Amino acid sequence: MPELISVPLQSPLGSVFALIWGFLACATGFVYATFRQPLTNLAIELRDRIHTWWWIVALVTIAMALGTSTSILFIAAVSFLAFREFHSVVPIRRADRMILGLAYIAIPIQYYFVWTRWYGMFSIFVPVYAFTLLTAATVFVGETRGFIRANATLHWALILTVYNVSHLAFLTVLPLKQSFAAGGLGLLLFVLVVVQFNDVAQFFWGRLFGRTRIVPSVSPGKTWEGFVGGVVTSVLLAIVIAPRLTPFSSAAAASIGVLLAVCGFLGDVTLSAVKRDLGLKDTGTSLRGHGGILDRLDSLTLAAPIVFHVIRYFYGA
Amino acid sequence: MRTVPIALRRAVQIIFFAVIVRPFLAVFMGLATRHRQNLPRRGPAIIIANHNSHLDTLSIMAQMPLGALWRVRPVAAADHFKKGVLGHIARFILRAILIERDNKLGVKALAPILAALDRNEIIIFFPEGSRGEAEVLARFRHGISHLVAARPDVPVIPIYLHNMGKCMPKGAWFFVPFNCEMIVGCPADLTTLPAAIVPRHLKHLIEGLAAETSLSRWDSEEGHGLGDRGAG
DSSP states (O other): OHHHHHHHHHSHHHHHHHHHHHHHHHHHHHHHHHOOSSOOHHHHHHHHHHHHHHHHHHHHHHHHHTOHHHHHHHHHHHHHHHHHHHHHHSOOOGGGHHHHHHHHHHHHHHHHHHHTTOHHHHHHIIIIIIHHHHHHHHHHHOOOTTHHHHHHHHHHHHIIIIIHHHHHHHHTTOOBSSOOTTHHHHHHHHHHHHHHHHHHHHHHHHHHHOOSBSOTTTOTTOBHHHHHHHHHHHHHHHHHHHHHHOSOOHHHHHHHHHHHHHHHHHHHHHHHHHHHHHTOSOSOSSBTTTBSHHHHHHHHHHHHHHHHHHHHHHHBO | OTTSOHHHHHHHHHHIIIIIIHHHHHHHSOOEEESGGGSOSSSSEEEEEOOOBTHHHHHHHHTSOGGGGGGEEEEEEHHHHSSHHHHHIIIIISOOEEEOOOGGGGGGGGHHHHHHHHTTOEEEEOTTSSOOSTTOOOOOOTHHHHHHHHOTTSOEEEEEEESHHHHSBTTOSSOOOOOOEEEEOOOBOOTTSOGGGHHHHHHHHHHHHHTTOOSOOOTTOTTTSSSSOOOO
16 A cells, blocks of 8 residues: 555656645645635635646646556647637637538647657648648638638637647657656646746736736736746746756756746737637636636647747757 | 337436436537526426527536436427437437427417426427527517416526537538537516517527627627627
């Protein structure tokens, strides 16, 4: 029995998961301990958020504990949900229903290329093949009113929720110059933890010290104080967990930490702009306290391909 | 088919919903229900909803507790569901009440529905009469006013369904995933309304429920359907 617990804890991934579960438990305890009846709206939102975090962390732990294939499948499912969510809040033309049906087929194909480690097709399938075929199909539907916007929306969504997000999955199978204990799953967990924790840290520092708004017309809650606090926190976290999960030196971990925090922020405000455009607060209701899948995934959508290529350039075989 | 024991048919119905319909709705339609507490728990009751897709009936029935499913009776058009695979599913698994869409029959066509209400069953009724154009709310017909006039004490619960007509509209031969929403209203108070006004009033209630959704409508069709969440 002790082996059942001690072996996973000594593994690099296991130790970081233990850290995450521990942190979540502390955060839960802290939030519940500071609750005063009657609950304020902020308290209710925090409670719901943490409640949903338990589910997310549990699912990610299970998917990654089962290995690379289930991790890829998990990210593919997230892509599907995000793509569906996007097209459920953005108006599409009646004529494009069939095109959207076709676009869904790109999701299993893209993740098939991840699963078979076919880097060439993985990196061009969406921008070259899916782009060409879907654009051509839209022409043959024959509806020219709103043609540009319909195409722009479809391909933008496909890049954001399928192509970009699939880079998270390819991290798990990326061939590297030197092998290390945690392997590709370590890289994935590193990116997930730093980007998501950066979100939490930005929120936390922003609420404590936030004064100067960055882009008030897009996201009034985002402040320079929160942003800088987030970057610093992310760098520290990256330095702490990098030796367990990645081959990065401390300096490299710090740089990638900055990159992840900045791109995470950019993805976050990009989706905020989308929501503003649609007049929505959240993109969905599937994650209580957070909103929809995209409300949680937003910060990863721009960070994933950038950090993937930085890692591939410096560490890839 | 008459010889199939009821216990077996109930089991088939429960398995169909628990194993096929509910997982399908969750995975491919992300169906979210607002104000689920307004759903009737026991009959007699009439659920009315806007109608755009064969998925409508399945979505509403899937929200009912499995144990109560047997008493839920969707009303379907006899001309459409008498034969074929869909007809078999509608009659033997969903236990649809088939009625003739023939104006000559008049109120008599509704007799099987009244009989079901008298057996304390829960009726699912689509006042538009057919699925019509995808995600567009058509005029409510007068069938519903006859039902309300004949059974004034039976509660009428309006439901607004969003996006089922995008997933699988009339005439479509393939399914496209969209997030779907079901918004359940409070039982309608129709006691003081003249019969002629009832369909318009119920349509108005469903339009009110429609305003709650944050999901999009078709692009560039403002003023064509419900609400005004068209082109931005």
